[in-house]
Structures are given as structure tokens and as C-alpha cells.
Amino acid sequence: MTTGGPGERADEMLRDLRRAGLKLTPQRIAIVRLFAGDPSHPTAQDLFERLRPAFPSMSFATVYNTLDTLARAGMAGIVRLPGKRGDAARFDPNTAAHHHAVCDGCGAVLDIAAGTLSPTPGAVKKLGRAAPGFAVHSVERIYRGLCAGCARGR
Amino acid sequence: MTTGGPGERADEMLRDLRRAGLKLTPQRIAIVRLFAGDPSHPTAQDLFERLRPAFPSMSFATVYNTLDTLARAGMAGIVRLPGKRGDAARFDPNTAAHHHAVCDGCGAVLDIAAGTLSPTPGAVKKLGRAAPGFAVHSVERIYRGLCAGCARGR
DNA sequence: CTTGCACCTTGGAATGATTATCACTAGCTT
DNA sequence: AAGCTAGTGATAATCATTCCAAGGTGCAAG
Numbered sequence: 001m002t003t004g005g006p007g008e009r010a011d012e013m014l015r016d017l018r019r020a021g022l023k024l025t026p027q028r029i030a031i032v033r034l035f036a037g038d039p040s041h042p043t044a045q046d047l048f049e050r051l052r053p054a055f056p057s058m059s060f061a062t063v064y065n066t067l068d069t070l071a072r073a074g075m076a077g078i079v080r081l082p083g084k085r086g087d088a089a090r091f092d093p094n095t096a097a098h099h100h101a102v103c104d105g106c107g108a109v110l111d112i113a114a115g116t117l118s119p120t121p122g123a124v125k126k127l128g129r130a131a132p133g134f135a136v137h138s139v140e141r142i143y144r145g146l147c148a149g150c151a152r153g154r
Numbered sequence: 155m156t157t158g159g160p161g162e163r164a165d166e167m168l169r170d171l172r173r174a175g176l177k178l179t180p181q182r183i184a185i186v187r188l189f190a191g192d193p194s195h196p197t198a199q200d201l202f203e204r205l206r207p208a209f210p211s212m213s214f215a216t217v218y219n220t221l222d223t224l225a226r227a228g229m230a231g232i233v234r235l236p237g238k239r240g241d242a243a244r245f246d247p248n249t250a251a252h253h254h255a256v257c258d259g260c261g262a263v264l265d266i267a268a269g270t271l272s273p274t275p276g277a278v279k280k281l282g283r284a285a286p287g288f289a290v291h292s293v294e295r296i297y298r299g300l301c302a303g304c305a306r307g308r
Numbered sequence: 309c310t311t312g313c314a315c316c317t318t319g320g321a322a323t324g325a326t327t328a329t330c331a332c333t334a335g336c337t338t
Numbered sequence: 339a340a341g342c343t344a345g346t347g348a349t350a351a352t353c354a355t356t357c358c359a360a361g362g363t364g365c366a367a368g
Contacts, residue, residue, distance in 0.1 A: 133302025148287025
């Protein structure tokens, strides 16, 4: 079993990166180490700013490229939420099947475990009626509401 | 009951606009007439281009402003879907509770009727475990797959 | 250990969507 | 009809994201 130690997820991700035939550059290693265990669904900007102190020469494009590469390789997810302004993509190192809960107060995004992302028989049936011939592949859910902290403050 | 005639939805929306204390300008009337009965989830660009022939003087910003105004007044919805590039917001005149099915092939967006957008007791329970204290308000679902046409062509 | 090259990284410019600004115009109330 | 105020148009500004060209570098093969 896993030891649960910090950085373990990162090492696993780096191993997967290499296994996928991708090069382990210092930049990628830094990004992965920072990103792998981060449950806050950071934006590329977030990560870039946290990396800048240690890697002043890193390019913003590299952060995007790396996150995109991770996503393409199935090691990360991209979460986009409808929001009025400056709606940046959020990246998610959690590759297990899960949905998201979004706090309308502070904008926090929480992972909600799901056994599967496959549609339920009932949903398939309903879809068949509403959109005949549509072949469902997966379902994505977004729960809207207020997180514990924001619910208290209102 | 409704007569189901074309433009009826538009008239209703215009009535609601006035009721909301908003001015009925020629531009708004044109946008609403075009938008109200359109189930294709058009982008602001789509509408702008379709309006241009008849209203060459209309500004792109006005289309955005009007759609935003409609959305704020609860007469329209905004649908944003995760997509790599040039991901424009889509507007939805359907104010009834519903979810969306997105075709990964052609990008079409279909409405899927839903009795309610409130979370099921089961979902609430699961949420309570995964995110203690989170007060759910609504659930949004996106079904991914292939529409009838795209499923056939592959 | 050296080499070669395909893949990476940079920095900045380009693209696209959306919002802000501001002077002007036109609904709507009195 | 007159004025207050919100709406409009044109454009600039902003923000996220991608593209590009040029130089670097991980790493597999020798």
C-alpha cells in the first residue's frame, strides 16, 4: 500500500510522465511537485506565481504547456466553471472519478468522490427521450452552494 | 394556455423585460426576437452576425450587454463548456430546470429536461461526507457523448 | 562518456472573448 | 413637451490562452 508521505503523489506522477515517454525537465519536476498534492484546483496563474520565487526564469507558457501535457496524458483534469469575469481554467491532480462542489461565496472548489462517471440507467433513459440517438459517454456534475465557512458568515 | 405561435416566447420575454423596469429599445427587441425561440445555445457572436444584416449599426457590445441583462434578470442562462481554444459563452433562453448534453463530435448542445435542479437526498448525503458543512443549492449536469449524427459517422 | 536530435523552454507577440469607458441618444415619467 | 436616466455605439482595455522563432537540453544509442 501507499505510505501517504508528502511528495509521494508527485513521484508517482513523475514516474508516469517518464513512462509516457515525456522528458523530465527541471521545470516539469517543479510544477509536478507543487501541483500533485494540491487539492485547491489552482489556475495556471496560481502555480506560476508560486513557482516564480524559486524559478524566476520560468515562462508562463511552460506552466500552461506542462499542465496541458499532464491533462493529455491523463494525469490531471481541467475544470472550467461558468463565471462572469476572468474565468481561468483550474487544474485538478485528482484522477479518480469525482464531481465538484463550488462555493458561490468564496469560489472554492471541492472534490466530491463518485463511484463512476458513467450515467445511471435512469439518466440514459431520460436522455433517450430528450435527445434521441445521443450516445452518452460520461456525466459531469457541479454542485452549487455555500461552503461551511461562507454559510456561517451569511 | 399558450398558443405556441412563433414569437410568443419573445413577446413574453419582452413583457418580462418591461416588468423588470428595463427599457425596450429597438436593439433589445431585435435580440430578444431572434434569441427567445432559439434552442441552439448561440454565442454572442452568432447572434451578432445574424442581426448585422438587418441592423448594421448594432454594436457587438450591445449584444453582450443585452444578453447579460437578460441573464441577470433571470430570463436567460449562460452555458460555459470546457474547451481548449476560443471558448465563447453560450446563451440559453430556456429558463425551465434542465441539464445539457454536449456532443464531443460537433459541439452541439442539447437541453435535457429535469424536474428539478435540487440535489437528491442521496447526493446531499454524499456531499455531507465529502464536504462537511457544504450547503448545496443546486446541481448542474453535463452529459458528454455523441449526438445521433456524429455517432453514425464514426 | 560523447553525441544527436527530438522535444523543451523562453519571451514576447498574436488571438479571442469579454468588459470598461464615455460621449451621445432615446425611452419613459411628469 | 422636457428632463432624467439608462441604453447604445465605437473603441480601447483586459484577461486567458496560444503561437512562434530561437536557443537549450534530456536521454537513448553508440
